[in-house]
Amino acid sequence: MEGMTFRWQTEWFRTCMPLFSCLLEEAERIAAGKKGDLGKMGDWLGQIENICDPVEELKNCHYAGQMMNVRSALLDLTQTEQKAELAAYTLLPFLWELREETYFWGCVAEDAQKRKAYWQEEFVSHHRRVNPRRTEPKKVTIFIPACNHLDYTKQCVESVLRHTDLRACELLLLDHGSQDETAAYFHTIPNAKVIRFRENVGMLMFSVAFRACCGWYLAFVSNDTIVTEGWLSHLLDCLEREEKALSATPVTPFTSNCQGIAPCPLEGLEDFAKEFHEKRKGNWRHRARIMPVIGVYDVAKLDTMGFGDRWFQTMEFWDDDVSLRARRKGFQQFICTDVYCHHFGSVTGGVAWGRTLAAGQELFLQKHGVDAWGQGFCRSEDMIALLPEMKLPETSISFLAVDCGFGDSIFEVQNYLKEQRKQVQTYALSEVEGYRGDVFPFVQGWHTAVEGTAAALTNAFAERRFSLILTEESGLSGEILAERLLPGGYVLAMDSELTKYFRLAGRKGHWSLWQKR
Known part of the structure; x- marks a missing residue:
């Protein structure tokens, strides 16, 4: 190659x-x-x-x-x-x-x-992909891996057949070392390509699927999920409209990383999913980290960064690894909150999860030198709840993020302001230079605070004043924060008391919202 x-x-x-x-x-x-x-x-x-x-x-x-x-x-x-x-x-x-x-x-x-x-x-x-049969490439390769649990697999496959226009797709069914009748069932599915692993080989499953893929997009569907009407076209809509999008993932129950939602009863699933989409159409949230129980990927972008890494033998933190590498390539991953699919929840991997989580986290640390669940890996629900309390009349918002780590809080503030049809100019400063790669592709300016955060706040980004400052650094001077804000501007802060220069506009959990007096 x-x-x-x-x-x-x-x-x-x-x-x-x-x-x-x-x-x-x-x-x-x-x-x-x-x-x-x-x-x-x-x-x-x-x-x-x-x-x-x-x-x-x-x-x-x-x-x-x-x-x-x-x-x-x-x-x-x-x-x-x-x-x-x-x-x-x-x-x-x-x-x-x-x-x-x-x-x-x-x-x-x-x-x-x-x-x-x-x-x-x-x-x-x-x-990279190696499949030589590209004379008639399909738009999407859908791959469904299964290791036993045939009853769940049947529900998954049948939902894909029922709710997907397969004329533009190829369907790869991966029997990953099953001991039940999974392989025999897969061979009954018309026009499906069946890839049979006699031995379960962990992360190699993802690389095999990617190498075999002929589609412009690769859709990964866990066998403990049920897709709903329009699932694929809705996710593709996001990928085709967002220039930097690497992946699009639906909302699913029993999913961590603030991607979950209360489950809908299966007997009302289709009507619920249809109404869910109509109410939220086009609501796509850029996230620092994605857990893809279902995920659609842009194959050309994956070809520039690689997919699953065999280093993560426990199958834990492979998605954190993909997310970090994607951010540092300048690619975005989206939760499509207008698409609901059902997830039964860790049917295949749940038993081993408790034994392998710590091992996977250590492998990530050895590879990247940072904790996958370090500062800013996942935004806070409490912070999100405070955003509607801001009254920002300007159409153009200048936004400063201070010590926000991997940046998921930054991205969620950007998501919210975008939904409010605001034009956003984002700037970030941090004492940790290592976070630059995670944030810099998505902001207009970056400052490494080698002199300390407080000192940097007085001189970073010249004379610019901000409508909003987001900080996950407690104990910052209210006076300095106030000096960097426009009149009526806001500070969204974790574990901070700023009563001398600000009025309290809202508080939830460790987060508080302050408006400049």
Whole structure:
């Protein structure tokens, strides 16, 4: 693939590389409708196994499971007449993932400096799409992964079939190591492409789906959800109208990250979802972090940053990782509060969640050097409740954010002002330079407060005065804040008392709203 390097090859991996190349070339021939030599492919896999099986670094990753998946795909090729399709949608993505799993965990993962260089220099090129069958690309690839829980999976798939115009879509159904009748059920769905993993290989599922994707957009639908009428067209509307949008996600119950809503009874679901959309049409909220139990992604943008990272073996915090990388590319992720879909809630992952959460958070910290749930990762409901108390008559608002971390509070204030049809100029200052990448793409100015927040407030952004100051830094001087505000301007603050220079306009929880006297 263009731009690919394997900078950290060991001697044993260097011996494997020609074998992987032969396997990929043969798989590409079969995917193109030509005859391939499956016997030779089995021999090449055997040689790779002889080299890799003794490598200690590969004992605790998904190398062995993915090798089993590749061998099973080869066996399936001997028993099907749809060899080109199976090679394109299963064998090729499986082989790419096997090579990457072997390279990353065998040659890179144990050394922090190598990991850092890999993520900076190799990750994107190593995770692009590879499906060669692009003569008739579809607008959307919908992929539904399932590991057991067939009853929930049936409800999910049937809702997609019922509420989606599939003429412009391809449907990928991923059986991720199920022990029930999931695979047999998937094969009953007309025109669906079925990708079967005999072994569950965690995060590799996302990369396989992305590599197999032929659509301009990729829609991920968890098997413990039910979609509603118009779900896909409404989410695509957001992606097509918002130039920087990477993803669009509906509102769903039993979802954290302030994305949840009280569940609607299933017997009234369709009428509720229709009315829900009509009342909120076009209400799309830019968020710093998204949990996509259902999510539609712009594939061209994903191609510039990569999708799921195998580093997150526990399956926790992969979405935080995607969110952070998206922000730092200048991409936006939206909660579409005009789209309601049902979510039963952690049917597949709920049992393991308590054991894996802390491990995933630690993996994020090791990769990025910051806590995924640090300052500003998720806005406060109390802060949101105070926004309507502001009376801002101006059509053009100058807005200053002070020490707001990852910036979700900033984005929610911008969302609110946008809904009020205000033109917003946003400026941000922080003592932590590391947050610049998360905020700078979405503001008109940034100031790193190396001299401290209080000192920076007196001189940052020259003589500009603001209609609104948002601060998550307690104890700031009311006098300095007042000097930076226009007459009648507001301070939205956490854990602050500003009575000398301001009147209290509202209080909820740790948040308070103050208006300049």
